[in-house]
Amino acid sequence: NETLEAEASMFSFEAVSAGVDGTHHVAKGYRADILISWGDPVMGDAPEFDANHQTPEAQEKQFGYNNDSIGFLPLPRGSKNPDHGLLVVNHEYTSRKLMFPDHKPKKEKKADYGLRLCQVEMAAHGLSILEIEKNRNGRWQTVRFSPYNRRITPLRSVLDISGPAAGDARMQTKYDPDGFHVIGTLNNCAGSITPWGTFLTAEENFNGYFLGHKKDHPDRLKLKRYGIPGKWFDWGKHDSRFNIDMEPNEPNRFGWIVEVDPYNPNARPVKRTALGRFKHEGAGIVLNADGRVVVYSADDQQGEYLYKFVSYKAYDDHDRRANFSLLDEGTLYVAKLDHIGNLDWLPLVYGHAGLNEENGFNSQADVLIDTRLAADLVGATPLDRPEDVVPNPENNHVYLMLPGVEARANEGRILELIPPQGDHTALQYRWDLLLQTNVKATTHKHRRKTDPKPDKQGLKKDWFVAPDNCAVDGQGRLWVTTDQGEYWGRSGSADGIWAVETQGRKKGAARMFFRVPVGAEMAGPAFTPDDKTMFIAVQHPGSDGAKDYPPFARESTFSDPVTRWPDFNSKQPPRPSVVVVVKKDGGVVGS
Ligand code: FEO
Ligand code: CA
Ligand code: CA
Numbered sequence: 359n360e361t362l363e364a365e366a367s368m369f370s371f372e373a374v375s376a377g378v379d380g381t382h383h384v385a386k387g388y389r390a391d392i393l394i395s396w397g398d399p400v401m402g403d404a405p406e407f408d409a410n411h412q413t414p415e416a417q418e419k420q421f422g423y424n425n426d427s428i429g430f431l432p433l434p435r436g437s438k439n440p441d442h443g444l445l446v447v448n449h450e451y452t453s454r455k456l457m458f459p460d461h462k463p464k465k466e467k468k469a470d471y472g473l474r475l476c477q478v479e480m481a482a483h484g485l486s487i488l489e490i491e492k493n494r495n496g497r498w499q500t501v502r503f504s505p506y507n508r509r510i511t512p513l514r515s516v517l518d519i520s521g522p523a524a525g526d527a528r529m530q531t532k533y534d535p536d537g538f539h540v541i542g543t544l545n546n547c548a549g550s551i552t553p554w555g556t557f558l559t560a561e562e563n564f565n566g567y568f569l570g571h572k573k574d575h576p577d578r579l580k581l582k583r584y585g586i587p588g589k590w591f592d593w594g595k596h597d598s599r600f601n602i603d604m605e606p607n608e609p610n611r612f613g614w615i616v617e618v619d620p621y622n623p624n625a626r627p628v629k630r631t632a633l634g635r636f637k638h639e640g641a642g643i644v645l646n647a648d649g650r651v652v653v654y655s656a657d658d659q660q661g662e663y664l665y666k667f668v669s670y671k672a673y674d675d676h677d678r679r680a681n682f683s684l685l686d687e688g689t690l691y692v693a694k695l696d697h698i699g700n701l702d703w704l705p706l707v708y709g710h711a712g713l714n715e716e717n718g719f720n721s722q723a724d725v726l727i728d729t730r731l732a733a734d735l736v737g738a739t740p741l742d743r744p745e746d747v748v749p750n751p752e753n754n755h756v757y758l759m760l761p762g763v764e765a766r767a768n769e770g771r772i773l774e775l776i777p778p779q780g781d782h783t784a785l786q787y788r789w790d791l792l793l794q795t796n797v798k799a800t801t802h803k804h805r806r807k808t809d810p811k812p813d814k815q816g817l818k819k820d821w822f823v824a825p826d827n828c829a830v831d832g833q834g835r836l837w838v839t840t841d842q843g844e845y846w847g848r849s850g851s852a853d854g855i856w857a858v859e860t861q862g863r864k865k866g867a868a869r870m871f872f873r874v875p876v877g878a879e880m881a882g883p884a885f886t887p888d889d890k891t892m893f894i895a896v897q898h899p900g901s902d903g904a905k906d907y908p909p910f911a912r913e914s915t916f917s918d919p920v921t922r923w924p925d926f927n928s929k930q931p932p933r934p935s936v937v938v939v940v941k942k943d944g945g946v947v948g949s
């Protein structure tokens with residue numbers, strides 16, 4: 359019966375086993391090489407990385423921290439070249455304890471030193487754009503002096519703001535009295551490539567970067583709905599932009615989808631306000647049969663919502679410039695789901711469904727800046743931490759990752775959203791459960807302090823928990839990355855990337871293809887047009903959960919990290935890195 363089994367599967371590799379150690383593991387028959395790590399040069403003239411004396415000036419020319427979503431764009435533009443292209447990489451956030459030898463400096467040098475730390479952190483956020491190519495030996499490498507190479511950071515880069523909220527009074531600040539420009543993009547999580555060859559990058563947990571007291575703030579209830587000020591970073595001590603008492607409107611300028619044109623190194627990235635403001639996990643774009651584009655995006659927090667944007671105008675294959683305004687005009691919808699598989703899309707339009715002055719909305723700009731409040735009002739359905747949502751152009755189904763809340767991470771699910779006749783502009787869909795994550799592997803006590811030891815007895819070989827990001831490859835196959843956060847001890851395994859069956863008898867079955875080192879989270883992935891190269895991001899190696907679970911069970915720091923992946927150099931901390939995976943025989947990844 360083995361033939362039948364094989365026929366039913368969309369993949370044919372041997373699963374990587376569950377487990378946790380200091381390095382990465384890939385399926386047998388594959389090679390996993392490091393392409394670029396935190397601190398490596400992006401700009402040709404970047405200084406050599408020195409983890410012990412990192413500076414903002416060096417960092418803004420080097421690869422940033424915590425690489426997350428990746429996009430591959432072939433060169434030349436418009437081709438399907440699988441061997442040469444541009445890689446766009448999000449740098450979601452920074453991990454101070456692992457980045458700096460002295461992250462809690464003594465009082466006397468605090469002011470200046472603290473400022474420098476913040477500036478390094480800012481320069482390590484944002485995006486990297488890199489030209490990459492396969493060399494004569496068939497190995498991928500970065501092109502050091504490429505004119506495409508670029509860093510976009512919240513330290514210095516100027517971005518444009520467009521769409522209905524651009525220029526609104528609530529978007530204006532002291533340094534930008536017109537409300538059309540902003541310095542930087544923050545907490546860039548997932549993203550996708552548009553049909554016209556730009557990259558959409560999602561600003562997620564932007565609330566965490568603000569300090570201040572919202573007590574006297576004119577919009578304090580609105581701030582509260584977004585968790586502002588989140589106070590995760592102390593940038594606001596050194597830069598008034600990040601203090602809401604000094605710049606009350608600055609938080610309104612983050613939490614958007616940003617469009618970047620990697621093919622034009624001089625083009626300013628643009629915040630597209632028509633897509634709404636929330637903790638955007640990602641942006642999954644699809645070209646609808648009628649030529650309009652639809653962007654799916656979820657708000658990653660417990661009890662938040664799922665959205666889609668439908669463009670007003672159609673995509674033009676012959677006029678690239680015309681497509682640059684597609685995401686400025688259209689309708690934003692929020693999802694309402696029932697328990698029997700129906701999904702309604704509710705429009706968020708000023709003047710409709712109570713989105714008016716009576717309820718605090720004076721314009722479409724208000725509806726977009728306060729998207730969460732607008733969605734509350736129209737009756738959207740709260741979801742279990744909705745993360746990535748990605749359309750599959752092969753069958754026009756849309757996959758939605760619901761990792762579950764931390765307290766019950768074993769109840770993660772992947773939903774399949776089904777538009778009628780594949781029409782992504784439709785207002786009524788069906789939804790179905792693609793898979794429910796493996797409960798058996800995670801029946802350990804939920805309180806990590808009281809039960810740090812994973813019980814290996816209950817561990818199934820195909821455990822699968824906390825689906826976070828996903829990608830659909832050129833053949834319509836689904837790849838899902840996991841993020842258990844601090845709780846990987848419950849499953850007894852580090853995170854990884856999983857191949858998930860989406861059709862046939864095995865629908866919903868998952869097997870691990872790649873496993874990250876201890877404390878890391880799996881992100882990415884992206885494929886070349888021939889599906890023969892997979893780019894993945896190993897985020898924060900040596901970080902999450904190390905102190906709670908044997909055999910590590912200690913705080914992981916710069917000087918004493920639980921792993922020094924990928925260099926294993928005793929003078930260097932672990933480094934988030936992009937990994938290139940290819941099949942040794944040159945075949946399609948996963949085949
Ligand atoms: Fe950046 Fe929701 O993960
Ligand atoms: Ca995520
Ligand atoms: Ca993530």
Ligand code: CA
Nearest residue numbers: 745761826841
């Ligand atoms: Ca996550």
